[in-house]
Amino acid sequence: MNEMSWEQAVQWLRDRPDQQVLVRACYFDDPLTEAAERFWQSEEWKAIAALLPLPSGRALDMGAGRGISSYALARDGWQVTALEPDPSDLVGAGAIRALSRDTGYAIDIVAEYSEKLPFADATFDVVNCRQVLHHARDLRQTCLEIFRVLKPGGVMIATREHVLTSRADLDTFLQQHSLHKFYGGENAFLLDEYLDAMRGAGLRIDRVMAPLDSPINYFPMTVDQQFLYCTRPVAEKIGRPLTNLLFSRDHVIGRFIFNRLVAAINARDNTPGRLYSFLAAKPGGRDA
Numbered sequence: 001m002n003e004m005s006w007e008q009a010v011q012w013l014r015d016r017p018d019q020q021v022l023v024r025a026c027y028f029d030d031p032l033t034e035a036a037e038r039f040w041q042s043e044e045w046k047a048i049a050a051l052l053p054l055p056s057g058r059a060l061d062m063g064a065g066r067g068i069s070s071y072a073l074a075r076d077g078w079q080v081t082a083l084e085p086d087p088s089d090l091v092g093a094g095a096i097r098a099l100s101r102d103t104g105y106a107i108d109i110v111a112e113y114s115e116k117l118p119f120a121d122a123t124f125d126v127v128n129c130r131q132v133l134h135h136a137r138d139l140r141q142t143c144l145e146i147f148r149v150l151k152p153g154g155v156m157i158a159t160r161e162h163v164l165t166s167r168a169d170l171d172t173f174l175q176q177h178s179l180h181k182f183y184g185g186e187n188a189f190l191l192d193e194y195l196d197a198m199r200g201a202g203l204r205i206d207r208v209m210a211p212l213d214s215p216i217n218y219f220p221m222t223v224d225q226q227f228l229y230c231t232r233p234v235a236e237k238i239g240r241p242l243t244n245l246l247f248s249r250d251h252v253i254g255r256f257i258f259n260r261l262v263a264a265i266n267a268r269d270n271t272p273g274r275l276y277s278f279l280a281a282k283p284g285g286r287d288a
Contacts, residue, residue, distance in 0.1 A: 003182075004182040004183045005088075005183060006088070006183050006185060007090050007092070009183040011090060012179075013026075013028065013179060014029070025220045027039050027068050028091075032099050033099065036066075036067065036071040036072070036103070039071070040068075040071065040072040040075050040076075043219060043223060044159075044215050048159060051157060051207070053155065055073075056077070057151075058078070058079045058123060058124045058125055058126075059078035059124060059126040059127070060083060060119070060124045060126070061081070061082045061128045062114055062127060062128065062129045062146075063084065063131070063135060064096055064109075065084065065092070065130075065131075066091055066095045066096065066099070067084075067095055067099045067107065070082040070100075071099055071100075071103060073126075074100075074105035074106065074107055075105060078125075078126065080105075081107075081110060081124075082108065083110050083117070084110075087111065097109060114132065114136055114142040115136070117145045117146075117148070117149050121148050122149070122150065122152065122154075124149050124151065124154060125150075125151055125154045125155075126155055126156075127154070127155075127157075128159075129146075129157065130159050130160060131161070132158065132161075133161050133189075133194065134186075134188050134189060139194070139197045142197075143201035144200075144201045146203070147202045147203055151285060152283065152284025152285035153281065153283075154282050155206075155279065155280065155282075156198075156203060156278075156279075156281070157280075158277065158280075159217075159277040160275045160277060161275065161276050161277065162187070162189070162275065163190070163274050163275070164188045164190050164273065165272070169188075169270075169273075170272070172272045173186075176272070188273050191208075198278065202283070204280060204283050205278060205279075205280045206279045209276060209277040209279075210263075210266035210276060212269075213262065213266065216277045217276065217277055227249070230258070231243050231244075231258075247261065
């Protein structure tokens with residue numbers, strides 16, 4: 001099909017009564033001010049913010065979409081530039097402009113693509129990419145540009161990126177995606193393709209988060225739901241009370257065992273398009 005724009009595809013989803021849970025989970029619901037505030041309060045954003053430096057400089061929100069991450073960065077105290085080439089009032093620059101106006105948080109908006117950023121070298125302390133890198137037309141060039149515009153010691157966080165085990169899995173992922181058949185804009189890369197592009201650009205990879213490692217990836221599942229999901233097979237054998245004691249997050253040993261369990265589940269997960277997140281830095285500056 002692939003005849004719709006991204007805006008039309010999202011509007012189609014919003015108009016479906018049976019898709020409202022997904023609409024809300026994707027922050028496509030209105031009022032946008034309430035959706036953005038809900039994102040700022042989410043476990044996902046709290047986990048992202050905990051990985052960033054203390055807000056005291058300039059942040060670039062790449063592929064900003066409706067502006068929920070731009071809003072969260074601005075609300076935390078960053079001086080925010082939103083990179084968003086789509087002018088849409090629903091899912092693009094128009095939405096960000098209205099969000100900035102209605103909330104009073106200043107967000108500069110730049111209409112450009114990630115492969116050629118219109119900024120001077122060493123401009124930003126943070127580059128935030130939420131569900132962005134897998135859309136890159138040239139992943140390596142995008143990472144080179146991120147490296148270039150970051151200040152020495154600055155960080156890039158790329159979250160909820162679709163990962164494949166094999167390139168042969170791409171068609172399966174695209175067929176399963178809710179909106180790809182309408183607008184044709186989805187994509188995914190191998191884990192090594194992401195890592196090689198970042199390292200090739202000069203970025204130092206500080207953290208790689210697999211699907212169940214962080215609420216950044218497993219949202220809208222909550223932290224408690226993630227615990228129940230991961231421990232359910234054990235609980236079915238030894239009972240929930242003993243399972244909760246064995247994997248108790250209140251004790252060092254329980255946390256260690258639970259983390260090993262999560263790692264084992266992640267290692268077995270070959271779901272096409274599963275979500276990974278990455279934290280990387282440009283060496284120098286505070287690192288020196």
